[in-house]
Amino acid sequence: MSSNRPLLRLVPDPGSAEPVPQVSFCGHCGQAPPTPMAPLARVCARCGLGVVISAGADVAPRKGEAFVIVDRQLKLCGLSRGAERVLGVDEPEAVHRHVSDFLEPADAEAGQGDELLQSIIAGAAIGGAEPRNIVVRPTGEYGVRYAARVGSCGPPEGALIVLGTV
Numbered sequence: 418m419s420s421n422r423p424l425l426r427l428v429p430d431p432g433s434a435e436p437v438p439q440v441s442f443c444g445h446c447g448q449a450p451p452t453p454m455a456p457l458a459r460v461c462a463r464c465g466l467g468v469v470i471s472a473g474a475d476v477a478p479r480k481g482e483a484f485v486i487v488d489r490q491l492k493l494c495g496l497s498r499g500a501e502r503v504l505g506v507d508e509p510e511a512v513h514r515h516v517s518d519f520l521e522p523a524d525a526e527a528g529q530g531d532e533l534l535q536s537i538i539a540g541a542a543i544g545g546a547e548p549r550n551i552v553v554r555p556t557g558e559y560g561v562r563y564a565a566r567v568g569s570c571g572p573p574e575g576a577l578i579v580l581g582t583v
């Protein structure tokens with residue numbers, strides 16, 4: 418076995434830009450987990466309620482931003498404490514319901530634009546999607562708008578929708 422045989426190396430994908438760093442946050446309170454956290458502990462040590470997940474730093478919630486997590490079937494699988502307030506629903510009642518029950522595109526007349534929003538969310542839920550921005554509102558609430566960032570998060574893989582201020 419020759420010692421100058423090249424080792425296997427990770428070759429950067431020439432087509433891709435700089436990778437965005439992943440950040441961890443709690444799916445309930447939205448805060449970064451305290452470090453160091455026990456490697457196998459996935460429940461947030463701050464609130465004891467949320468599971469810690471990761472997303473790209475360009476999508477992950479910043480302080481005070483509400484967010485929801487949606488699976489590939491476009492059903493809610495989690496929402497932050499802030500999103501419970503914004504959407505007027507508690508997490509146990511919200512999970513497994515379709516995202517369109519809670520959020521709709523703000524710039525479209527009723528019924529239009531839903532497909533676009535849902536295709537963006539479905540794309541992100543598969544994982545590895547480029548973050549997208551879309552203006553949304555709580556379903557049926559006119560006059561309230563959020564600049565939403567939609568990106569991939571996990572595990573498990575899902576779409577993260579962060580409700581930023583417009």
Ligand SMILES: [Zn+2]
Nearest residue numbers: 443446461464
């Ligand atoms: Zn927490």
